[in-house]
Amino acid sequence: MKKILLTGGMGFFCSRFYEKYKNEYQILALGKQELDVTNKDKVFNIFSDFKPDYVIHAAAIASTDFCNKNPHIARKINVEGSVNVAEVSNKVGAKLLFISTEQVFNGNTELGPYKEDDTPIPNTVYGQNKLEAEELLKEIIEELWILRFSWLFGMAERNMGMASNILWDTITSLIKGEKIYASPNEFRGMTYVYDMIDNIVKVFDIPYGTYHIGSTNDMSRYDVVKHILIELGLENRVEEILINDEEKYKDNPRDLRLNTDKISKYGIVFPTTKEAISNCLREYRMR
Structure with missing residues (x-):
């Protein structure tokens, strides 16, 4: 049985993911009380003990207002925490699925739908954090899927x-x-959370890269x-x-x-x- 470690495990997406797949995978779902992603040593110890095959990194501060008012806290969790997760995933040999966001395009003036190779211009701290994390993670770990979610x-x-x-x-x-x-x-795209949960494990079978995912x-x-x-x-x-x-x-x-044509070619449709x-x-x- 493959092992999946969920960060942000008590959140809207991950709590439902756990219930859906708890009998198909060995899942360790960790909320912020169990796993402080900014503490690299703790991340390493937990990952080393569990030895996940896959890590779904969903832990983040997603509140736009909070991030704008507290940019240092937001960056520490959304960027530095993601770097820790990526570095440790790489060390323990886990494949990493990083949940990003449509918000990276929040400052773009041209109209969507946006493709993966369109230049994102985030104008909020949260969007900026996610885009920065995307770029840093690509330098750290090769076995990486970046999924830009639409609103669940x-x-x-x-x-x-x-x-x-x-x-x-x-x-x-x-x-x-x-x-x-x-x-x-x-x-904006708005995706039923269970449609996302049904489809996301299919990502484990497609090439690594950046994908837009969700309902059009x-x-x-x-x-x-x-x-x-x-x-x-x-x-x-x-x-x-x-x-x-x-x-x-x-x-x-x-x-x-978001334009989802790229991921749709692999049979992941909504x-x-x-x-x-x-x-x-x-x-x-x-x-």
Whole structure:
């Protein structure tokens, strides 16, 4: 049985990954309490004892606001911590899968979808951290996959990590009776977390390199929220609930969509965001 070590093991993605594959792989899922990635000696000791075949490095501070306000802390974890994980993975002979982000394109002015060889221009500390880590890791370890994720979504589940996402945030606003503001000038891929989990182990069988991965999406954020409301049976209340925030990104549309043609050639394909939202709600018997 192959061994997988997960950093950020208690998070939104990794906690669900563990439950999905705990009987197919020997998995060590470590949260920040168990593994401080900035402590290289501790990283080495844990990796040496477990001897993973694969390391999925998901540990990061992903809050844009926190990173912008605390750049030194963010870089220590997001960059220096990633370097430690890469160096130790290389020493123990583990293959490394590094989870990066669409946010590396947050400062680009041309419209997406972006290909892997397009020049990223991050304008947030988090995006800058991830891009810097990508470049450093490529110099440290050859057995490396860099996956730039699109925004993950999913439902809250018992004893699972959670993160802000388009579907659950919409449902939460409905529960609270709040209006929902969404821009027609924002475009990004949004991927059902379980679609990502189903596909990510397939990456172990493709060549090393940088890949864009996740669902494609041609709908604006406004249209995505509208689709969610309609799928929930609230089509007659869309105008009451959903506010078309036309001013946001009016002068500079935000487009973080990723072109996933490269990874699709290896049979790693996803439903569109629209299809994935419908599938998720169907799974939870909400449509």
